Amino acid sequence: MAGLTQHTTRVAIAGEPPIDLPVLDGQISMSDEWIPYIQGDVTCPYTPEVDDLDPQAADIWVTLTVTRSHGRTDRIRDVSLRYAGKTLAAITTEFAGRTIAAITRSLYHDYETPGAARHDELRTFRLMLREVRVDHAAATMTLKLASGEARLTDWDHMGPNPDREPGANLVAKINHMLALAGFPAGLASYPSSVPTDAQIGDEALRTPGQSALEWLQQITRKHDLIAWCDEAGLWRLASSRNRSASRSLTSLGSDRTIVNMTEVRSRDVGWVTAVMLVYTWAGVTQYDIAYPGAPNPEKAKIVRYETPYPGPGRAARMLAQLRPRGKAVTITAVSEPIITPGETVIATTATGTRTGRVASVTWRLAADQMTITLREVA
Structure with a gap:
């Protein structure tokens, strides 16, 4: 394989004091194709400290840290045994003329290459606690987690009339909504040029019963933008x-990490040749339709909105996004915590090479394996 590594995962549940626990099992997924962007569940040893955790009573945030180690560092006990019986003068002589960095490296032991000094690979996720499930017989608990979009699904507009979110432009309106939903920092990054209040029009209206997430999708959709909450808990x-x-994976030679690779071309899953968007507002229904060529497309995706008509163009853009989904390559490989949707992966097996854009990645924590789905495959 590509090298000996150790994979560990821990969770820290926010509180006074925070609750820090090892993860026994579970999985975490990141996907461009669903909301929330990040979802997962992890199983930890049960501790009575969690008895007061109630995700219905307050927003509770969990920090999940996934680590891939290429070696280990001596513990205090190891150092004590290493220098047992030696005088301070003898220890000083051993390290004479060596730098602090060299001394530090002497305490590190690479699993595969003696003398190497490879850093641990860490990935940290800040996720919202959505559910706590305690198995008293097994003395374990499972935490259901999701990125910040899940918080917006909890907040519906309960007024009898549409409300227009205030703000001079798109960013100001989104920041106002995020602050009310518990994200006072607002957007961490956004385009240098965004639509003004006048350019946005009726998409700024939030209708009765509409969730904050539905409103966010509505207001960004027309302008070819997406908003999401990343693994750091920052809105983009x-x-x-x-x-x-771009990352390379292979099933060949000493660098192999791919366990299996499957390729799917389907008429039943993901494949569409046309899109129809139906907007109904104030008793008026309008359509945005996109299909190339033939007047009777074979497979259409139809989406209905109870919102003002934003004008044509969204259907064509949605079709361009959906058409590649009828073809996919799924890769099972040794976990790499840094792989992210949107990156390019080049996968090589005995049957050839496939290149595609990462649509989703799921890490199975106990198995130390990940499953990657590639779209736009060449």
């Missing part, structure tokens, strides 16, 4: 989540 606004990073 951009035209896509695509990233410039």
Whole structure:
């Protein structure tokens, strides 16, 4: 395989004091194709400290840290045994002329390459606690977690009339809504140029019964933008989540990490040749339709909205996003915690090479494996 590594995961539940626990099992997923962007569940040893945890009573945030280690560092006990019986003068002589960095490296032991000094790979997720499930017989508990979009699904507009979110432009309106939903920092990044209040029009209206997340999708949709909450708990606004990073995986030779790779071309899952969006507002229904070529497309996706008509164009953009989903490559490989949706992966097996954009990645924590779904496959 590509090297000997150790994979560990811990959770820290926010509180006074915080509750820190090892993760026994579970999975975490990041996906461009569903909301919330990050979802998962982890199983930990039960502790009575969690008896007062109530996700219905307050917003509770959990920090999940996934670590891939290439070696280990001596513990205090190891150092004590290493220098047992030696005088301070003898120890000083051993390290004479060596730098602090060299002394530090002497305490690290690489699993595969003696003398190497490879850093641990860490990924931290700040996620909202959605559910606590305690198994008293097994003395374990399972935490259901999700990124910040889940918080917006909890907040519905309960007034009898539509409300218009205030703000001079798109960013100001989104920041106002996020602050009310418990995210006072607002957007951490956004385009340099965004629509003004006048350009936004009726998409700024929040209708009775509409969730904050539905409103957020409505107001960004027309302008080819998406808003999401990343693994750090920061909100982003951009035209896509695509990233410039490219990663290579292989099932061949000593660098192999791929366990299996499957390729699917389907008429039943994901494949569409047309999109129809139906907008109904104030008793008026309007349509935005996109399909290339033939007057009778074979497979259409129809979406209905109880919102003002934002104008044409969204259907065509949605079709462009959906058409690649009828083809997919799924890769099972040794976990790499840094892989992220939007990156490019080049996968090589005995049957050839496939290149695609990461649509989703799921880490199975106990198995130390990940499953990656690639779209836009070449």
